[in-house]
């Protein structure tokens with residue numbers, strides 16, 4: 754199989770998980786408890802050892818194949834979506850390494866339940882939020898940005914008289930709206946969150 758095909762197939766696996774993962778975070782706008790209940794149900798699937806192994810292998814395959822594609826392409830003479838494709842991919846590579854390692858360290862070494870509070874801890878505590886807010890926002894925007902770039906290349910038909918480039922811009926706008934909604938939930942409607950004691954270690958306090 755060619756690198757691009759490998760990247761495509763593991764990308765589909767990963768995108769399914771990420772879509773569900775972001776939806777789970779979105780649900781926190783209806784209350785932290787609702788988010789945690791849904792996460793408990795979803796974990797029965799994605800924490801099944803076989804499913805989680807496929808997910809973690811896909812993360813590694815996606816980063817390795819993506820970096821090979823970046824090396825091949827370069828960014829000379831590239832248009833907006835070509836550049837977005839490369840830079841969003843590079844950011845996703847960095848983010849996925851840090852994010853997945855952090856989740857695994859939190860779960861197996863710090864013995865924390867890596868639920869809503871694990872993600873919210875850094876976002877709601879000054880000064881570490883100066884890092885965590887752009888870190889998560891750029892991850893969600895890069896995910897939508899990467900998919901918008903793929904769409905702009907693969908789609909060749911207008912939808913409701915919108916050209917593929919306009920459709921791709923629509924995906925970018927959707928990404929910005931989803932990012933705002935996720936932060937609305939993660940910050941308890943832009944106010945603050947009472948962190949349970951065991952998560953305070955993550956805020957450096």
Ligand code: HEM
Pocket residue numbers: 757758760761764765767768771815816818819820822823826835838839841842843844845846896899903
């Ligand atoms: C969240 C994870 C990711 C998903 C869902 C994803 C998805 C995709 C998809 C579906 C394609 C199109 C493949 C094709 O043309 O058949 C693609 C292309 C590409 N991806 Fe990713 N990808 C992800 C992460 C990454 C990472 C971590 C990198 C690298 C650092 C990367 C770099 C690239 C590059 C360079 C291309 C080719 C661009 C081109 O042909 O112009 N991707 N990605």
Ligand code: HEM
Pocket residue numbers: 771774778792796805808809812845849852853856866867868869871872873889892893896935939
């Ligand atoms: C608002 C932003 C995000 C927050 C707050 C967040 C938080 C979390 C948390 C708390 C977990 C642990 C889940 C559990 O224990 O059941 C997790 C897992 C994970 N996240 Fe995120 N995440 C965010 C965005 C993303 C994005 C954009 C990606 C991918 C590009 C991603 C990829 C993953 C992966 C692959 C895992 C699974 C690790 C495992 O196998 O357990 N996350 N995330």
